[in-house]
Amino acid sequence: MSPALSDHLASALTARAPLIDRLAAEGTDAYRLFHGSVEGAPGLTVDRYGDALLVQSFHDGLSDGDLAVIEAFYARAMPGLPMIWNDRSAANSRVANPLDVAQAAAAELPREFSELGVKYRFQGRHEGQDPWLFLDLRAARRRVMAEADGKSVLNLFAYTCGVGVAAAKAGAAHVVNVDFSASSLAVGKENARLNALPIRVRFIKSDVFPALRQLANQGQAQRVRGKRMPPFPVLEPRQFDLVFLDPPRYAKSPFGVVDLVNDYPAVFNLALRTTVEGGTLICCNNVAQVAADDWLGQLQRSARKIGRPIREAEWIAPEGDFPSPDGKPPLKVVLLRV
Structure with a gap:
């Protein structure tokens, strides 16, 4: 990915600001923050699910540099939200990247988020590969x-x-x-x-x-x-x-x-x-x-x-x-x- 990744993330967040405000007023704290296929980084998505961020890479894995850019950007833009990265670039889309002990604990922690006033479960890592709510x-x-x-x-x-x-x-x-x-x-x-x-x-x-x-x-x-x-x-x-x-x-x-x-x-x-x-x-x-x-x-x-x-x-x-x-x-x- 290009050095402009942080610019792409910022542009996407700015474009969503009015929507995020409307969703918050409706009782929603889950939405896509970055849709890479049309926002400058094909194969990369970033979603918020309540108090956690889910990053997924589909075409290629993330380099250490790109991962650091993403972590730093959202640490500033949405402080306090842990980030979970699932690399799904393998042919069968299974999550492939290992996590350290602290990362695994955060990824496997059962969480709760809301959409339109309805509560749902979220877990960054589980036995499947897809998030529990699309x-x-x-x-x-x-x-x-x-x-x-x-x-x-x-x-x-x-x-x-x-x-x-x-x-x-x-x-x-x-x-x-x-x-x-x-x-x-x-x-x-x-x-x-x-x-x-x-x-x-x-x-x-x-x-x-x-x-x-x-x-x-x-x-x-x-x-x-x-x-x-x-x-x-x-x-x-x-x-x-x-x-x-x-x-x-x-x-x-x-x-x-x-x-x-x-x-x-x-x-x-x-x-x-x-x-x-x-x-x-x-x-x-x-x-x-x-x-x-x-x-x-x-x-x-x-x-x-x-x-x-x-x-x-x-x-x-x-x-x-x-x-x-x-x-x-x-x-x-x-x-x-x-």
Whole structure:
């Protein structure tokens, strides 16, 4: 990275000053401070999560000099916040850089932060590699909170259940989170406990395909083509007022394949069938090379084919701490009235 790194960090912080003030007034102390791909240092990100800073490097590791520049800049700009560096430049994006004893203690300390008045857990180092809450989805969680009052909500590929917890905090009548990872759901349950929610939120450990097939009243066979399927929880058919769909780029299981580039409808059609007539389905696609208009066209065609046409579509853009000068952010979120 260039000697101008500190200048890039300063420019990014200055640009965010009004947003940070607005977020603080809303009860938010978590946001992206530096989005290197468009702010002068590709592969570098700096996020604030409450009382800690998380630095991540994706293309190359940080030199001692660059690390010192980052530490010195934020020690002046945001004194008292410990900095955790996770080097994810390896091919599999796993965190690779070792920490000394003091650094490891700070990185593994369970912390708490707030977004829009909702409390969440944060830990700089844990058994996975991704942070427990994706900050670029704040705009989507904000919209869920605006929509959720009195409604039933289904949160698919829930990860640590940020959307589900936010919906319950905002007055949802019923919330179900579905994810295959027990460790992610455990964090979600802790997030729910932090907020003393007015309802009991449901957490279902399941592959999304059998869960959706059952909820959509299509059933899930115990055996497929003579092969016994892995165990899955039995669910009663049910539709929801608001469904949130945030699949990974690619995932394959005995139950089906999630492929955001080539076959988003495989999971979208099932999610649509679990949405009530007149309800809302919010879909996410985090693959940068997928064009927004092409993707929306695919969703519209798929919905028509199953007799559930989309009545209205509205894009939800990431907020200002995730700048996109060309207006084409990698994360695409669309709210569909169905």
